[in-house]
Amino acid sequence: MFDPKHTCLVVVGAQWGDEGKGKLVDVLAERADQVVRYQGGANAGHTVDLGATSFVLHQIPSGILHARTTCLIGNGVVLDPEQLFAEIDEVAAKGVRVEGRLFISDRAHLVLPYHKLLDRAHEASQQIGTTGRGIGPTYEAKIGRRGLRVADLRDLARARAILAEGIARANQTMQLLGATEKASLDEHMAMLERLAPRILPLAKDTGKLVFRALKEGKRVLLEGAQGALLDVDHGTYPFVTSSNTTAGGACTGAGIGPTYIDGVLGVVKAYTTRVGNGPLPTEAEAPNEEKLRKLGHEFGATTGRPRRCGWFDAMVVRYSVRVNGLTGLAVTKLDVLDTFAEIPVGVSYNNADGTPCDVMPADVESLGGVKPVYEVLPGWQKDTSGARKLADLPPAARAYLDRLQDLSEAPIRYVSVGTRRDQIIEV
Ligand code: IMP
Ligand code: MG
Numbered sequence: 001m002f003d004p005k006h007t008c009l010v011v012v013g014a015q016w017g018d019e020g021k022g023k024l025v026d027v028l029a030e031r032a033d034q035v036v037r038y039q040g041g042a043n044a045g046h047t048v049d050l051g052a053t054s055f056v057l058h059q060i061p062s063g064i065l066h067a068r069t070t071c072l073i074g075n076g077v078v079l080d081p082e083q084l085f086a087e088i089d090e091v092a093a094k095g096v097r098v099e100g101r102l103f104i105s106d107r108a109h110l111v112l113p114y115h116k117l118l119d120r121a122h123e124a125s126q127q128i129g130t131t132g133r134g135i136g137p138t139y140e141a142k143i144g145r146r147g148l149r150v151a152d153l154r155d156l157a158r159a160r161a162i163l164a165e166g167i168a169r170a171n172q173t174m175q176l177l178g179a180t181e182k183a184s185l186d187e188h189m190a191m192l193e194r195l196a197p198r199i200l201p202l203a204k205d206t207g208k209l210v211f212r213a214l215k216e217g218k219r220v221l222l223e224g225a226q227g228a229l230l231d232v233d234h235g236t237y238p239f240v241t242s243s244n245t246t247a248g249g250a251c252t253g254a255g256i257g258p259t260y261i262d263g264v265l266g267v268v269k270a271y272t273t274r275v276g277n278g279p280l281p282t283e284a285e286a287p288n289e290e291k292l293r294k295l296g297h298e299f300g301a302t303t304g305r306p307r308r309c310g311w312f313d314a315m316v317v318r319y320s321v322r323v324n325g326l327t328g329l330a331v332t333k334l335d336v337l338d339t340f341a342e343i344p345v346g347v348s349y350n351n352a353d354g355t356p357c358d359v360m361p362a363d364v365e366s367l368g369g370v371k372p373v374y375e376v377l378p379g380w381q382k383d384t385s386g387a388r389k390l391a392d393l394p395p396a397a398r399a400y401l402d403r404l405q406d407l408s409e410a411p412i413r414y415v416s417v418g419t420r421r422d423q424i425i426e427v
Contacts (some may be wrong), residue, residue: 002031004150006262008220010250013227014266014320016274020332021267022046025062025223033218034070036061038253039243041078041129042279045301049419056301065194072206075107076253081195083344089323106151106205111138114170114183121179129276133300138243149188150203153196203290205254222250228320239278247324266326273307274301279368282310282346286369313346314407334415346372385418
């Protein structure tokens with residue numbers, strides 16, 4: 001999708017996350033000069049399979065695996081510093097040079113141990129099914145104007161004052177929620193004193209770096225995390241994450257204006273999965289759900305939880321095309337469907353009373369009550385994992401993709417037929 005007129009691309013998840021963005025970013029990053037993560041945090045788990053080794057990246061942009069790219073963690077990310085360095089050390093141990101190639105926005109907010117305690121305490125009553133990584137409480141603090149940012153580490157006395165207030169509130173909240181744990185200011189400060197000397201050399205005005213790269217005609221890839229239906233505004237609220245996972249988040253979270261963006265690639269699985277609670281209209285029944293999970297290795301990359309599995313939901317993808325302004329789709333994991341004799345596709349919804357539902361319901365009660373209308377497409381029952389161009393695919397697989405494209409109202413640009421880097425078809 002990169003060409004001289006399209007130098008700034010966004011890659012987003014168009015369902016409930018885990019669509020395979022890590023792999024697509026890895027593929028596109030080969031042609032990118034800069035890769036920027038712009039929202040979410042260590043709740044994400046981006047798996048990249050190089051054949052000989054595989055990587056699960058949580059905060060480092062998937063572009064790190066291409067030696068030529070510079071990777072940025074934008075202001076919109078909530079950064080877990082301890083986890084970041086664990087991740088840096090892990091990829092470095094596998095032979096990836098990180099030094100001089102990874103920078104962090106000095107405006108990014110820090111996820112601290114007390115946010116994780118709060119996440120757990122809230123989860124006991126709210127049961128969103130969060131990843132427990134402290135994401136929600138850190139964004140709450142950000143919007144509440146009491147967050148701690150990377151830039152604050154330049155003055156640890158100021159950091160201490162911000163933290164003292166945050167931790168006192170957190171301990172009150174936890175008491176209110178009936179949690180017995182307590183966060184300690186001294187322990188937090190000891191951690192920050194230890195980590196600040198490692199974080200600060202990486203801290204930059206990353207928005208400016210993106211701007212400069214674009215001005216110089218370089219290719220920039222903006223890497224989203226999670227998926228559109230987990231967006232705090234457009235997702236299945238309240239069963240969502242706490243950031244804007246849709247393409248608009250790329251502007252605010254990377255620090256550039258919308259006029260710089262030339263294209264938005266939406267990554268969709270050839271079926272649908274969701275991890276955590278909340279409605280999933282096309283959820284499959286046994287034994288197909290189990291079969292999809294097993295063949296697709298559908299277990300959370302961050303938490304190991306089994307993902308809920310279902311059929312392709314065109315209502316979701318059309319919605320995603322709209323809220324993201326998708327200019328192309330990447331369909332992943334087509335090979336997972338190789339052995340099915342018949343493949344249902346959700347084309348639309350009916351309301352609980354049988355009337356057609358032509359908008360994505362805003363409330364989870366209505367969405368939980370819809371009945372998907374299915375079209376059953378014939379399976380191909382052949383191995384697609386070796387296909388490298390559309391012509392290599394069995395006719396039924398091509399017909400399946402054609403139907404997804406028609407229903408989604410966006411052109412398919414990539415088809416992925418396996419986890420490895422080379423298992424990709426460029427359309
Ligand atoms: P949180 O982001 O940890 O607050 O979790 C909120 C919801 O988003 C839960 O349903 C999580 O399972 C889901 N979620 C968060 N990150 C991811 C992801 O990277 N992939 C899929 N689901 C996610
Ligand atoms: Mg994931």
